Amino acid sequence: xxxxxxxxxxxxxxxxxxxxxxxxxxxxxxxTHFDFLSPTEREAYIFITEKNQYIISSFLYKEExxxxxxxxxxxxxxxxxGKPFWEHVKEITKKKYVDKIGFxxxxxxxxEYDILHKQHLTLAPLSISRIRFAKDAEEIALIAKxxxxxxxxxxxxxxxxxxxxxxxxxxxxxDTFMRQEGAEPSFKTIVAFGKNAAVPHHTxxxxxxxxxxxxxxxxxxxxxxxxxxxxxxxxxxxxxxKEKHAYETLHTAQEKxxxxxxxxxxxxxASAVDTVAREYLMHHGFPNFPHSLGHSIGIEVHDxxxxxxxxxxxxxxxMIFSIEPGIYLSGExxxxxxxxxxxTKNGPQILTxxxxxxLVL
Amino acid sequence: xxxxxxxxxxxxxxxxxxxxxxxxxxxxxxxTHFDFLSPTEREAYIFITEKNQYIISSFLYKEExxxxxxxxxxxxxxxxxGKPFWEHVKEITKKKYVDKIGFxxxxxxxxEYDILHKQHLTLAPLSISRIRFAKDAEEIALIAKxxxxxxxxxxxxxxxxxxxxxxxxxxxxxDTFMRQEGAEPSFKTIVAFGKNAAVPHHTxxxxxxxxxxxxxxxxxxxxxxxxxxxxxxxxxxxxxxKEKHAYETLHTAQEKxxxxxxxxxxxxxASAVDTVAREYLMHHGFPNFPHSLGHSIGIEVHDxxxxxxxxxxxxxxxMIFSIEPGIYLSGExxxxxxxxxxxTKNGPQILTxxxxxxLVL
Numbered sequence: 001x002x003x004x005x006x007x008x009x010x011x012x013x014x015x016x017x018x019x020x021x022x023x024x025x026x027x028x029x030x031x032t033h034f035d036f037l038s039p040t041e042r043e044a045y046i047f048i049t050e051k052n053q054y055i056i057s058s059f060l061y062k063e064e065x066x067x068x069x070x071x072x073x074x075x076x077x078x079x080x081x082g083k084p085f086w087e088h089v090k091e092i093t094k095k096k097y098v099d100k101i102g103f104x105x106x107x108x109x110x111x112e113y114d115i116l117h118k119q120h121l122t123l124a125p126l127s128i129s130r131i132r133f134a135k136d137a138e139e140i141a142l143i144a145k146x147x148x149x150x151x152x153x154x155x156x157x158x159x160x161x162x163x164x165x166x167x168x169x170x171x172x173x174x175d176t177f178m179r180q181e182g183a184e185p186s187f188k189t190i191v192a193f194g195k196n197a198a199v200p201h202h203t204x205x206x207x208x209x210x211x212x213x214x215x216x217x218x219x220x221x222x223x224x225x226x227x228x229x230x231x232x233x234x235x236x237x238x239x240x241x242k243e244k245h246a247y248e249t250l251h252t253a254q255e256k257x258x259x260x261x262x263x264x265x266x267x268x269x270a271s272a273v274d275t276v277a278r279e280y281l282m283h284h285g286f287p288n289f290p291h292s293l294g295h296s297i298g299i300e301v302h303d304x305x306x307x308x309x310x311x312x313x314x315x316x317x318x319m320i321f322s323i324e325p326g327i328y329l330s331g332e333x334x335x336x337x338x339x340x341x342x343x344t345k346n347g348p349q350i351l352t353x354x355x356x357x358x359l360v361l
Numbered sequence: 362x363x364x365x366x367x368x369x370x371x372x373x374x375x376x377x378x379x380x381x382x383x384x385x386x387x388x389x390x391x392x393t394h395f396d397f398l399s400p401t402e403r404e405a406y407i408f409i410t411e412k413n414q415y416i417i418s419s420f421l422y423k424e425e426x427x428x429x430x431x432x433x434x435x436x437x438x439x440x441x442x443g444k445p446f447w448e449h450v451k452e453i454t455k456k457k458y459v460d461k462i463g464f465x466x467x468x469x470x471x472x473e474y475d476i477l478h479k480q481h482l483t484l485a486p487l488s489i490s491r492i493r494f495a496k497d498a499e500e501i502a503l504i505a506k507x508x509x510x511x512x513x514x515x516x517x518x519x520x521x522x523x524x525x526x527x528x529x530x531x532x533x534x535x536d537t538f539m540r541q542e543g544a545e546p547s548f549k550t551i552v553a554f555g556k557n558a559a560v561p562h563h564t565x566x567x568x569x570x571x572x573x574x575x576x577x578x579x580x581x582x583x584x585x586x587x588x589x590x591x592x593x594x595x596x597x598x599x600x601x602x603k604e605k606h607a608y609e610t611l612h613t614a615q616e617k618x619x620x621x622x623x624x625x626x627x628x629x630x631a632s633a634v635d636t637v638a639r640e641y642l643m644h645h646g647f648p649n650f651p652h653s654l655g656h657s658i659g660i661e662v663h664d665x666x667x668x669x670x671x672x673x674x675x676x677x678x679x680m681i682f683s684i685e686p687g688i689y690l691s692g693e694x695x696x697x698x699x700x701x702x703x704x705t706k707n708g709p710q711i712l713t714x715x716x717x718x719x720l721v722l
Contacts, residue, residue: 025401037549037562039400040386041663059651060562079671080651105472110464110486113471125471172540179533182567188398188545201398201421206543290420290441302402310440 002071004031007131008048012102015126019098021089021116022046022128024107026299028055030132032069035225036061042112045085046072049096056088086112090119102126129304134318139226139298140342143320146183146228147340147351149221153177154232154354161234161361163211167191167204170217178221186220186227187301197233197334200291200326212237214333215361220301227301229322230352231338235360246286246327247335247358253280253325254337254356257293261341261348267314268343270294270307270321277325278309286327294322297340319343320351363432365392368492369409373463376487380459382450382477383407383489385468387660389416391493393430396586397422403473406446407433410457417449447473451480463487490665495679500587500659501703504681507544507589508701508712510582514538515593515715522595522722524572528552528565531578539582547581547588548662558594558695561652561687573598575694576722581662588662590683591713592699596721607647607688608696608719614641614686615698615717618654622702622709628675629704631655631668631682638686639670647688655683658701680704681712 008020022028028044029035032055036043044057044065055065055072059082062074076082092098103113105125116123135143156177161170171189178185192202193209197216209215213236220229233247257277261268274293282288292308295301297320305313307321315321324338340351369381383389389405390396393416397404405418405426416426416433420443423435437443453459464474466486477484496504517538522531532550539546553563554570558577570576574597581590594608618638622629635654643649653669656662658681666674668682676682685699701712 035564038663040661063560064562064564078651079653079669080649103471105475106470108471109467110469110471110474111466114466168543172537175540176533176537179529179536182529184549199424201425203396203425288441290439292440300401302399308440 003136004131005048005053008128009050011126011128011131012048015102015124017100017102017124017126018050019093019101020048020126020128021101021103021108022048023104023112024129026303027128027132029225029299032065032072033225034061034065034068047089047092049092049098052092052096054088054092056085058082086115086119089116090121093121100124102128104128132298133296133304134316135298135320135342136318140318140320142224142226143228143297143340143342144351146186146221146223146226147230147353149178149181149183149223150219150228150230151352151354152181153219153221154217154230157217158361161209161215161236163209163236166206166208167193167196168206171204174217174219183221183223186222186229190216190218192216192334194333195331198328198330198332199334200289200328200336209236214239214243214335216334216336218336218338225299227297227299228340228352229297229301229338230340230354231324231336232354232356233335233337235358238360239358243333244358249281249284249286250325250327250335250337251356253277254323254339256280257323257325258339258341258348258350261315261343266343267316270305270311270313270315271309273315273323274307274309274311277323281325281327287329289326289328291326294324296321315343317343317345364497365492366409366414369489370411372487372489372492373409376463376485378461378463378485378487379411380454380462381409381487381489382462382464382469383409384465384473385490387664388489388493390586390660393426393433394586395422395426395429408450408453410453410459413453413457415449415453417446419443447476447480450477451482454482461485463489465489493659494657494665495677496659496681496703497679501679501681503585503587504589504658504701504703505712507547507582507584507587508591508714510539510542510544510584511580511589511591512713512715513542514580514582515578515591518578519595519722522570522576522597524570524597527567527569528554528557529567532565532580535578535580544582544584547583547590551577551579553577553695555694556692559689559691559693560695561650561689561697570597575600575604575696577695577697579697579699586660588658588660589701589713590658590662590699591701591715592685592697593715593717594696594698596719599721600719604694605719610642610645610647611686611688611696611698612717614638615684615700617641618684618686619700619702619709619711622676622704627704628677631666631672631674631676632670634676634684635668635670635672638684642686642688648690650687650689652687655685657682676704678704678706
């Protein structure tokens with residue numbers, strides 16, 4: 001874990017800063033191994049100096065935090081006995097002679113900035129999200145475990161997908177399979193039948209499955225704070241010629257993106273991978289899909305970068321991301337195939353292992 | 362729904378502003394009836410002028426958003442064909458002659474502020490979270506429905522709470538009961554056995570239940586975007602004298618807070634309600650509990666204000682909040698009793714109806 005803090009100290013040095021205020025919840029989890037209760041409330045801050053590291057949080061979390069990350073000093077912000085975060089920051093900067101403080105401009109709120117600014121602290125925006133881009137061995141193992149969990153759930157759900165069952169019921173059953181293994185769903189499970197599958201971010205409804213429907217499943221597991229994400233498209237009854245052609249073209253587009261990764265030497269432009277799948281689909285007469293080809297995954301389902309036409313990211317060893325082209329024909333049907341891929345020293349490797357062969361239930 | 366937008370226009374007038382940029386996800390849900398996929402990513406902005414309202418979001422959500430909130434104009438921020446949010450804001454301000462724009466300082470990030478500032482827009486911090494404090498009839502009905510869902514789950518879970526079952530298994534079963542009714546858990550269900558219950562924010566583990574354990578359940582349902590939250594403490598086998606005394610004192614403390622609400626005329630200081638329960642427990646020799654007595658509830662589980670010693674909130678008609686005192690004896694046991702209360706014209710009313718009588722399983 002010290003290695004992770006060192007990454008921040010290195011960036012601080014490069015920017016001639018001697019303190020860093022970390023506010024992004026996922027980065028705090030990355031540094032502490034601790035998962036907070038609320039995704040939307042500010043439950044903790046981390047402050048890193050040249051030699052010390054502080055976790056500034058509520059007394060309510062102290063015991064669990066100190067167990068997960070004993071290498072941090074704990075400072076209390078609870079209303080019962082603690083102090084506001086900025087008072088702690090001010091005291092640290094005085095005690096440790098911290099001069100210039102980096103902060104996460106895409107996460108710190110204007111109100112938080114203003115109160116720090118009023119303390120006559122020198123603040124500089126500093127993006128550190130890239131420390132989470134390349135995963136270490138421990139993280140890769142956890143994401144692989146999460147992928148195996150969702151693979152098993154996909155295997156188990158298939159006998160349930162029969163005419164009459166609703167989207168919500170399939171989603172509940174998928175989630176239950178993951179939770180029975182001690183995992184959580186990594187995001188709200190998407191189950192879309194028939195025309196609903198043409199809406200890329202469809203919310204599961206009480207629509208019952210009908211013979212001849214296409215079934216799109218997009219879901220993931222969270223295991224020890226790390227996420228998986230996968231999409232599969234199934235057919236209830238034999239697909240039409242048009243559907244079969246679309247599925248096969250989509251499958252090939254996804255494989256072509258992966259094969260491209262195999263033939264390139266890292267660093268590989270993320271945008272180039274997107275182009276391979278996107279142009280293949282458009283070349284075969286399918287519409288441009290309205291989302292990126294993929295996204296990094298880790299503590300968050302969307303963990304920092306994307307594989308899109310405008311992505312600036314270069315893919316290097318340790319990076320883990322989805323490859324998920326889609327075909328959406330409004331009012332007709334939709335389909336998506338998604339795998340999770342890790343870039344290793346010896347090339348890319350797929351962590352989701354469920355079959356992508358056309359599956360008729 | 363127009364009423365909800367009017368509330369913002371009224372605040373704008375009071376502050377001589379003619380535009381409002383809304384960024385808090387829950388407030389966007391409040392104004393659109395639409396629930397976004399990610400709690401941590403910025404998926405939408407709302408901009409309100411004197412006469413118009415715009416939802417600025419990804420094309421991926423357009424269809425569902427326009428269905429949920431047809432009274433908004435949709436502006437696309439997706440990378441495929443859209444524009445960054447600040448370009449849309451700039452165009453609206455030009456077209457509609459907007460001069461001064463309010464923004465949510467406790468939500469807008471420094472990076473977002475900076476890019477708006479660079480467009481030569483005049484920005485003023487303006488808190489609008491209070492528009493969600495008092496609930497309207499529709500919201501009260503949805504929260505009552507969510508409370509009924511968690512009440513039923515509590516009824517159904519009791520036969521499962523037997524020695525040998527783990528905390529995680531109870532949590533999964535509770536969540537499944539809620540989801541079978543089409544609800545979602547409103548937060549990560551807390552199940553704590555024995556000593557674990559002494560940690561107020563305990564995360565459910567694989568600890569198996571033992572004879573003589575105390576069981577603390579803290580969970581809630583989310584129904585049509587609105588949350589419930591309840592805590593109950595149960596005994597597996599007869600409690601010791603000390604445990605029984607603690608439970609009865611806690612129960613009385615909770616009732617005293619509610620009775621206090623009954624005897625007062627709104628507006629009632631939230632801090633005074635906290636004091637009633639807190640002092641009763643301390644007067645009877647129990648430690649000061651390290652959290653507030655309660656919190657408002659609505660679209661979010663923690664929906665804006667707290668009932669704490671330092672709370673400035675005055676409780677008025679339509680406000681809905683929890684009353685949840687606790688006793689935590691580290692290394693021994695913990696207990697908490699929590700109900701959801703709404704302030705009506707005719708006094709307070711409890712929306713959670715599960716019994717609080719000492720229950721031995």
